[in-house]
Amino acid sequence: MGVPVAATVTFEDGTSRCVDDVAQALALADVARVELLYEYGPGLVPSQPLDQAGMWRYRDLLPLDPGPITYPLPVGGTPLVAPPGLRQASECKELWLKDETRGPTGSNKDRATALVLQHALNRGYETVSCASTGNVAVSLAVGAAAAGKRAVIFVPADVEETKLALMLFAGATVVKVREGYAAAFRLSREAAKAFKWCDRNTGVNPLTIEAKKTVAFEIWEQLGRTVPDAVVAPVGDGPTLCGLAKGFRELVACGVAERMPRLIGVQAEGCQPIKWAWEANASRVEPVQPSTIADGIAVGDPISGTLALRDVRQSGGGFVAVSDAELLRAMRVLATAAGVLAEPAGAAAYAGLLRALECGLLDRRERVVILVTGTLLKTPRFARSDGVPLEIDADLGALERALAGLGTS
Amino acid sequence: MGVPVAATVTFEDGTSRCVDDVAQALALADVARVELLYEYGPGLVPSQPLDQAGMWRYRDLLPLDPGPITYPLPVGGTPLVAPPGLRQASECKELWLKDETRGPTGSNKDRATALVLQHALNRGYETVSCASTGNVAVSLAVGAAAAGKRAVIFVPADVEETKLALMLFAGATVVKVREGYAAAFRLSREAAKAFKWCDRNTGVNPLTIEAKKTVAFEIWEQLGRTVPDAVVAPVGDGPTLCGLAKGFRELVACGVAERMPRLIGVQAEGCQPIKWAWEANASRVEPVQPSTIADGIAVGDPISGTLALRDVRQSGGGFVAVSDAELLRAMRVLATAAGVLAEPAGAAAYAGLLRALECGLLDRRERVVILVTGTLLKTPRFARSDGVPLEIDADLGALERALAGLGTS
Numbered sequence: 001m002g003v004p005v006a007a008t009v010t011f012e013d014g015t016s017r018c019v020d021d022v023a024q025a026l027a028l029a030d031v032a033r034v035e036l037l038y039e040y041g042p043g044l045v046p047s048q049p050l051d052q053a054g055m056w057r058y059r060d061l062l063p064l065d066p067g068p069i070t071y072p073l074p075v076g077g078t079p080l081v082a083p084p085g086l087r088q089a090s091e092c093k094e095l096w097l098k099d100e101t102r103g104p105t106g107s108n109k110d111r112a113t114a115l116v117l118q119h120a121l122n123r124g125y126e127t128v129s130c131a132s133t134g135n136v137a138v139s140l141a142v143g144a145a146a147a148g149k150r151a152v153i154f155v156p157a158d159v160e161e162t163k164l165a166l167m168l169f170a171g172a173t174v175v176k177v178r179e180g181y182a183a184a185f186r187l188s189r190e191a192a193k194a195f196k197w198c199d200r201n202t203g204v205n206p207l208t209i210e211a212k213k214t215v216a217f218e219i220w221e222q223l224g225r226t227v228p229d230a231v232v233a234p235v236g237d238g239p240t241l242c243g244l245a246k247g248f249r250e251l252v253a254c255g256v257a258e259r260m261p262r263l264i265g266v267q268a269e270g271c272q273p274i275k276w277a278w279e280a281n282a283s284r285v286e287p288v289q290p291s292t293i294a295d296g297i298a299v300g301d302p303i304s305g306t307l308a309l310r311d312v313r314q315s316g317g318g319f320v321a322v323s324d325a326e327l328l329r330a331m332r333v334l335a336t337a338a339g340v341l342a343e344p345a346g347a348a349a350y351a352g353l354l355r356a357l358e359c360g361l362l363d364r365r366e367r368v369v370i371l372v373t374g375t376l377l378k379t380p381r382f383a384r385s386d387g388v389p390l391e392i393d394a395d396l397g398a399l400e401r402a403l404a405g406l407g408t409s
Numbered sequence: 410m411g412v413p414v415a416a417t418v419t420f421e422d423g424t425s426r427c428v429d430d431v432a433q434a435l436a437l438a439d440v441a442r443v444e445l446l447y448e449y450g451p452g453l454v455p456s457q458p459l460d461q462a463g464m465w466r467y468r469d470l471l472p473l474d475p476g477p478i479t480y481p482l483p484v485g486g487t488p489l490v491a492p493p494g495l496r497q498a499s500e501c502k503e504l505w506l507k508d509e510t511r512g513p514t515g516s517n518k519d520r521a522t523a524l525v526l527q528h529a530l531n532r533g534y535e536t537v538s539c540a541s542t543g544n545v546a547v548s549l550a551v552g553a554a555a556a557g558k559r560a561v562i563f564v565p566a567d568v569e570e571t572k573l574a575l576m577l578f579a580g581a582t583v584v585k586v587r588e589g590y591a592a593a594f595r596l597s598r599e600a601a602k603a604f605k606w607c608d609r610n611t612g613v614n615p616l617t618i619e620a621k622k623t624v625a626f627e628i629w630e631q632l633g634r635t636v637p638d639a640v641v642a643p644v645g646d647g648p649t650l651c652g653l654a655k656g657f658r659e660l661v662a663c664g665v666a667e668r669m670p671r672l673i674g675v676q677a678e679g680c681q682p683i684k685w686a687w688e689a690n691a692s693r694v695e696p697v698q699p700s701t702i703a704d705g706i707a708v709g710d711p712i713s714g715t716l717a718l719r720d721v722r723q724s725g726g727g728f729v730a731v732s733d734a735e736l737l738r739a740m741r742v743l744a745t746a747a748g749v750l751a752e753p754a755g756a757a758a759y760a761g762l763l764r765a766l767e768c769g770l771l772d773r774r775e776r777v778v779i780l781v782t783g784t785l786l787k788t789p790r791f792a793r794s795d796g797v798p799l800e801i802d803a804d805l806g807a808l809e810r811a812l813a814g815l816g817t818s
Contacts, residue, residue, distance in 0.1 A: 146748025168796035339555025387577035
């Protein structure tokens, strides 16, 4: 079990300090981002061959109380694949794809849910809460059901019906907040404090980044304990990218890796506050009004924006923004060339890869990993293509004529 | 690589014979079910700890040509979980759940797709075809895209729009056959022969059962190389259950297991031809007209019906049938007590478990594995519950009153 010994506390203006008292650092979670620190060394990194333990394999680098893991859903250990069709389509011979669509609810949020619920199990919380419009909510609803905990989920009143149905189906208590997402978020924070619930809100709870850093550990192990040249990841609130950065940073701190990969953050053109701050060389992220189909990254006032800025800068990487049309094209290429079904935000890394190649942030000869964060299956309305079925009578001749019409018989 | 040395050929009337010439056996696939046999011995069973190789871990018991596995999507190695909530709900203290919803397209069909496509890759087929109304079609469309092969999929004209959209999205050639599913199936067989396509039709292609048997190997390994008392599985066409049976039979033949588990096949009340044949002690299955929400097991004229009958009888198990209402209840319990999102056919094993306990086919003290075969996420319209969201203004007092109204604050 990992025991945090200190924490880095980063304020919204980008200033940060190291705090030796972890409890004191955690008390600042309302006004700053808290990142836990360990006594790093090679002994914290697993040395046995890859197994089926998923993210718990890295328990010595996770803030867990002593005792067995009792969270019942296996999470992590997702595939890192080298799809030949995607390498061909992108002309990147060393392209890898980390497929986070294989979690219990099909997104990388399942890692954070797992760690927060294990914490709730250890500490005796009966209720875990969050505000979310989508993947986090479904992930928490399902995870809490598995762990025998109550989930209270705050959503804006215009939440998508399919995702709402899934939360309710898994037995969550869902609270629609009439004033919208920002109000739902504030109320969820307030309620968690007032009622002593375990607060799973992304970015606010340091466990979410702790859980998401395990993706970096897995990439490194799956590449034979080597660091890729670059990792491309979607950026909404920030913790997915910040988790990756922290994971690689810790591998270096443990003395098992020599360097970080360059991190390329991908935002939607209709919601790119962090990219703008990066371009302006600013330390603070100015909120915007999001407008994109990619709900997973439609975050106008990102909670971990300053951290994401810092991490991308430190890594020598950069940000790109992609249009909704590019996201839809990327989804289609992932499906037809890699056999990976991704939602719009999930496909952002591939769209961003192409952009980053164009603008020189990446080179085609580099070893690059793209992070696919969420499945298309939860939002099937985006499975649109110009393909149409043939329609024939049950006759071989009719089939032959129809296929010939396609030019592909 | 496994090399089949003979085959069992079973005709529709239940008679069977062993054929030493595998090619000769395969030529009978139109009129009989063909099961491949190997020179069994403990050396064919992997002895190293469980790893991330998925179903290819069992390559010495799979009919693979020499050479590396080039199919790009990781398949198999799905979790076997012991959900405390489900054990409590069912009062089965030794209940296990094999979660096949974690495949690339969220169903156990992904195993058969993978083996057939690896075969197509090895033998240079450019096109792989099948007839299907649902999970097989989506699985083949996505798998073929990953493997760089063309998928031609024959569907009835009334195919569900969501699944059709997914097949097209993955780039498959979809052929709607006006006369319905049976005609689509016949035409797909005919076309595969005429155009020398690789035929992935379930039950007809012996590779489908070969792939599905790996589920049994995994269960046995995940239970510490022991055999459970019983396994409960949904039965439509039959190969899922027959694959399980063949897997456990081969473990016994290899000398690493002492006995088979009892197999409990679950059919829908509105489509139970195999259960009726079992009750009537018949050797032949009489076709019925299916009527159930569970499209995955809505097979009126099951292609491997006689095999499924034989396997369940030989195992000392039995069949149960469950209503659509029981399926919907089972889906809800899986979601709320186990955190597993299953489609109606995917939840059949849990509904069947409860039925089998009632009618004495199973005992609550036994170690039972239920096989959850497909995800709810592809058919979100079944995510219906009586749960309703609270709707409030962003105010802690309003929240408190709303929660108090639920009686769960």
